[in-house]
Amino acid sequence: MARHLITSAIPYINGIKHLGNLVGSQLPADLYARYLRGRGHEVLFLCATDEHGTPAELAAAKAGKPVDEFCREMYEVQAKIAEGFRLSFDHFGRSSSLQNRHLTQHFASQLAKNGMISEVTEQQMYSVADGRFLPDRYVEGTCPNCGYDNARGDQCDNCTKQLDPADLINPRSVISGSTELEMRETRHLHLRQSQMKEKLADWIDSKKDWPILTTSIAKKWLNDGDGLADRGITRDLAWGVPVQYEGAPWSGMEGKVFYVWFDAPIEYIACSQEWVDAGKGADWERWWRTDKGAEDVTYTQFMGKDNVPFHTLSFPSTIFGSGEPWKLVDYIKSFNYLNYDGGQFSTSRGRGVFQDQALSLLPADYWRWWLLSHAPESSDAEFTWENFQVSVNKDLADVLGNLVSRVTKFCRAKFGEVVPEGGVFGPQEEKLIAELETRIRAYEGFMDAREVRKSAAELRAIWVAGNEYLQSSAPWTVFKTDPVQAAAQTRVALNLIRLYAVLSRPFIPDAAASMMASVQSGDWSWPEDVAAALNVLPAGHGFTTPEVLFRKITDEERVDWQARFAGTRD
């Protein structure tokens, strides 16, 4: 039994996420966690909400609520959705937790002691009316290049020119609309990542089995331009972790907070403290401190490609720079983007399917299966309603669901709702066992390698093997001349349902539970030995014929949904 620490990139708090966010981190992380648990390993699977920063403040203001109250409510919403998708976090934390506040301040102090922090004086746009500094994106004005009057401080949406807030003509605050803006001097802490360049490069070079997507993005940032740049880790905001040194105010940093990207990854660790404080676990350090038992932990992070630089460079700089024996990530699984019907999912324009809407249309398993079997691993992937309908109907309803139906209904009709007795395994059964043996080992190999699509394809092939067996052994024909042999065949088929429940659980946990319930078993043990696994349900064991496991998506529904989600979300 091995120990696996798994974290999913933590979703931002400002709204409900779309399906792309789900498939890029939380869902594959859940798949992996469920698989490892199924194999009997010890797993700690953590996720949280990322709550700090200006977007949260603005979203709260728009909702007319204090930011902490807004975050608490949105946390509940996201937690509920995560539950809806059956994400099996051991704990779903919050980056605004007290634990994270303390740990973030601790890391900053350690970094400062080790010479990893520098203080830099900068000029930044200040809004007198709002009484605060404005991030580049929150200054708008007329583009000096093309004259577009809604250009943002970082870039003009019209001509795409990169801008500096000071370039804008008639700049105004996005928050209040005030034009009473001025450049003011402000001081910030920078994380001296550049000091870590060699160490990071060596570390990344040593990771030969990481996805190319992960290492290529990391190397690009390491070598781009002047090389890895130092990064500001403080902001002039009210909402965040207050900048402190050793528990006391940090001279010159009064009223400032840490940048959201500094405290967010630290939440991975703090979340395990929350997990303990919530009474769900006893010892978080044995997962995170290599001097306290975490030496044998395998740590895997899941994330979308936009998060890779922070996880390959910034956070490791924090860990290395602390000079303390924190557990470093062993494998970074990154994903490309999921596009929606020829374009991008867009939170701002309400284009595509959002997580709450998805759950209101169909049960979680439908989405889990489609998203995971089409995970954007090697390149961006595309969601279309046609593809979704066809894949789900074919794979889940026809191949798997119908298999369960035909087996249970056939048995009920010929032998009653008990596992039939008599007969022995012959060549057909040996062939089935041999194929399953090969395929299940392949499935394990893909899962161990965190190969999501290939795992899905192999699982599907395992389901197909059941249909092939039934088709070639044809118990409905055998029954007419040799009912005892038909009984043996039917017994094998019923056992396949339990076996498939075990194997399928990481992908489709609810359907797996239904399958297990229908064969009235609770034996979730992994099939190390296939022949033995097909004998778990003995003759005489009762079962119930289940309702349709997966209903089909109709053409009418598809057309309706296509129209509904093309436009704008209210």
Added chain:
RNA sequence: GGCUAGGUAGCUCAGUUGGUUAGAGCACAUGACUCAUAAUCAUGGGGUCGGGGGUUCGAGUCCCCCCCUCGCCA
């Protein structure tokens, strides 16, 4: 403009360190079966592997140039 990743059957994708007739699923066609959610199983048609050069006995797989898509950075 620079950099990354891609461009393989109608669609979605696999293709290990270059090696025999380029694979899978879906879709399509034909056949089998009739236990089952008009489900299943079998067989078959279909690709000059973005384009052009080059290295090699041999390249989807290596090198160079060009075209297109996505993203990041200027």
